[in-house]
Amino acid sequence: MVPDATSRQQAPATTKPYLNAYPIPNGSELGSGTAQFNGSYSNPFSLDAYSIRVDHDINSKFSLFARYNYSPSDSNVRGPFGALSTTELLSTSVHTFTVALTESITPHISNEVRANYSNDRVSSRFRLDSFGKAVPVPDSVLFPSGFSS
DSSP: OEEOHHHHHHSOTTTHHHHHTSOOOOSOEEETTEEOOOOOOOOOEEEOOEEEEEEEEOSSSEEEEEEEEEEEEEEEEEOTTSOTTEEEEEEEEEEEEEEEEEEEEETTEEEEEEEEEEEEEEEEEEEEOOGGGOOOOOHHHHSOTTOOO
16 A cells, blocks of 8 residues: 555645655555555575584593674565555674583593673664565755765
């Protein structure tokens, strides 16, 4: 559902940039200033994970292991707030490092110490585009003088 042609034409000049940011209707009018828009799109997403683990027996009583993990992911989601001409670009990067030292005190008793470091970085960016012949709102309308997206 998007603003219909009549609403776009009759809107005050200050409102037109916001209505034009929606895709152009390509279906029937629904009334109340709205019309149908039919379109197709994909929301690409990638998730990768890389990991390495090293185990080492120091001697008959002590063993050590270390593990490193890196998991980057990206997504590009169209219409996160309902407007199909808006996309959210989301990027995450997870790094973890774990190390452990195990001591065998007796065949039935052991002592283990573990340490872990984790870091998760997230970046999110919203963007207006011309999907469905929409016209992105100019920075001059959205931001004060001297600022931009």
